[in-house]
Amino acid sequence: MKLTVDKQAAAWFKEEVGIREGAGIRIKAKIYGGSPVREGFGLAIDPIEPLNPIVTYKADNGVLFFVEDTDEWFFDGHDLNITLNEHAEPHYVYLKDGVAIN
Known part of the structure; x- marks a missing residue:
């Protein structure tokens, strides 16, 4: 699994989400959501x-993004x-073999 975050999204997370020292942004599965990879689950x-973490991404602005091993099943x-x-809100694009999944 690969995780990437563009500069504008990383800046949004740094400004909009309270991140304390030593913390990062965990991307995790939630029930009762929607996604193109798991029906009934979202992010x-x-x-x-x-x-x-099974995967991490450190943005240029210092924000760490990661997925824990307990959520690996979701990404399949x-x-x-x-x-x-x-609308200047986070947008999550799932890719399989480099191709976006809608």
Whole structure:
């Protein structure tokens, strides 16, 4: 699994989410959501310290993004790219073999 975050999205997370020293942004599965990879599940974020990440991404602005090993099942071999949409809100793009999954 690969995790990437563009500069604008990383800046949004730094400004909008309270991240204490030593913490990062955990990307995790949540029930009762929607995603193109798992019906009935979506993504949530949690500003917390990493414990057992399977993947990390450190943005240029110093924000650490990560997925814990307990959420690996959700991604099912998909990569995740985080950008901002036209409303300046996070947009999550799942990729399988480099191709976006809608």
